[in-house]
Amino acid sequence: xxxxxxxxxxxxxxxxxxxxxxxxxxxxxxxxxxxxxxxxxxxxxxxxxxxxxxxxxxxxxxxxxxxxxxxxxxxxxxxxxxxxxxxxxxxxxxxxxxxxxxxxxxxxxxxxxxxxxxxxxxxx
Numbered sequence: 804x805x806x807x808x809x810x811x812x813x814x815x816x817x818x819x820x821x822x823x824x825x826x827x828x829x830x831x832x833x834x835x836x837x838x839x840x841x842x843x844x845x846x847x848x849x850x851x852x853x854x855x856x857x858x859x860x861x862x863x864x865x866x867x868x869x870x871x872x873x874x875x876x877x878x879x880x881x882x883x884x885x886x887x888x889x890x891x892x893x894x895x896x897x898x899x900x901x902x903x904x905x906x907x908x909x910x911x912x913x914x915x916x917x918x919x920x921x922x923x924x925x926x927x
Contacts, residue, residue, distance in 0.1 A: 804895070807919055808840055814926040816897070817841065823848050824886030832886065848891055856909055857892045897925040 804811070804818055811818050818840040822829055829844045845851065851858070895917045897906035906925035908917035 804916075804919065804922065805836060805838060805840070807923065810923060811926065814923070816926050819843065821845055821850055821893075822886070823851065823888050823891050828886035846887065848888060851891055851893075854894065854896065854907075856894050857911070858888070858890050859892070860890055895922055897922060 808818050820838065820840060820842045821844075822832060822842065823845055824832070825846055826844055829842055832838070833842055848858075892910040892913065892915070894907070894909040896904055896908075898904050906917075906922060908921070910916070
């Protein structure tokens with residue numbers, strides 16, 4: 804998503820990242836990825852639970868995880884020190900200013916991300 808920040812802004816929206824590591828890790832994450840968008844920390848993972856994000860331990864054994872890891876490596880992403888809860892999966896939401904959720908994606912395995920085109924379409 805971070806590569807699409809300019810397009811997200813052109814559509815009148817903001818990309819907000821929520822991580823479950825501590826503030827020290829969030830600062831390093833921001834620097835490593837050169838994030839320019841808001842970054843919040845939820846060490847207790849309350850927002851993850853409230854939004855229905857999954858934490859399935861067995862999901863990390865799926866062969867899809869290895870394909871996702873290979874894709875990330877090809878794109879230049881390298882796993883560094885584990886930050887926060889390593890079992891917590893994420894997702895993506897598009898929320899309108901009135902609070903209505905118009906798009907929701909819940910990751911099923913590590914490295915599972917929503918199609919960017921779907922997120923951008925939801926912003927239209």
